[in-house]
Amino acid sequence: MSEPQGTEGSTRRLPVVETAAQPTGPTDPSDPTGLTGQETPGGDSPPPPASDAAGGRAGRFWSARRVPAGIVALLLLVVAGAFLYDVVAVRTGRSALGWRRELARQLAERPLDDTWVRVGAGVAAALGLWLLLLALTPGLRKVLPMRRIRPDVRAGLHRDAAASVLRDRAVEVAGVQSARVRMRRRKARVRALAHFRELDDVRTDLHGVLDDAVRGLGLARPPTVSVKVARPGRKG
Numbered sequence: 001m002s003e004p005q006g007t008e009g010s011t012r013r014l015p016v017v018e019t020a021a022q023p024t025g026p027t028d029p030s031d032p033t034g035l036t037g038q039e040t041p042g043g044d045s046p047p048p049p050a051s052d053a054a055g056g057r058a059g060r061f062w063s064a065r066r067v068p069a070g071i072v073a074l075l076l077l078v079v080a081g082a083f084l085y086d087v088v089a090v091r092t093g094r095s096a097l098g099w100r101r102e103l104a105r106q107l108a109e110r111p112l113d114d115t116w117v118r119v120g121a122g123v124a125a126a127l128g129l130w131l132l133l134l135a136l137t138p139g140l141r142k143v144l145p146m147r148r149i150r151p152d153v154r155a156g157l158h159r160d161a162a163a164s165v166l167r168d169r170a171v172e173v174a175g176v177q178s179a180r181v182r183m184r185r186r187k188a189r190v191r192a193l194a195h196f197r198e199l200d201d202v203r204t205d206l207h208g209v210l211d212d213a214v215r216g217l218g219l220a221r222p223p224t225v226s227v228k229v230a231r232p233g234r235k236g
Helices: 066-091 098-109 115-136 159-171 199-216
Strands: 143-145 156-158 176-183 187-194 224-230
Touching: 066 115, 143 159, 156 159, 159 176, 159 187, 159 199, 187 199, 199 224
Parallel strands: 187 224
Antiparallel strands: 143 156, 176 187
């Protein structure tokens, strides 16, 4: 390869400068390597996601239960306010309200085995058990927790949305005329109508397609799939 000629006929050797590849994205001044936020060398694909163990346990979502809490708080406020008003009225020289005198008389005269005492005790016990059940259970049964691939991110999928995905995948199978999906936390029940092909063949294809669809949902606890295939009924 000939060297470039100068303007005066003399030759000059151009210096060879070796340059390193520069990153294409923004760099972080605090990172001495200059590779913050860049792709990993040796491939254009992003790094694989972290495993479930790295992301943490995907537990159920807890409901705020604002309506039950608001009702209980309102009832306690009304009862406490009524008793406080009556006590203050008695302390200021006024007579007690009629309902409190009647309540005190009924509690003093009625025996413990009285029917109304038992009914009141049963209602209070049932209300207390209901409140304990609300406090100890997560709620939000219609939200299915998804696998956690990041420790600071939680995701959930509504059961109706999951059922819609399975139904759309089911009707794509050859021979399936319509399908209904009933999604639960542990099991997905699929009822399909096949207007041609053998029922066993349609059932086998449905199992394969729906198993793949359930795995593709990314749920922390994939439900088992139960498939029932039948012929459509005669019209008229």
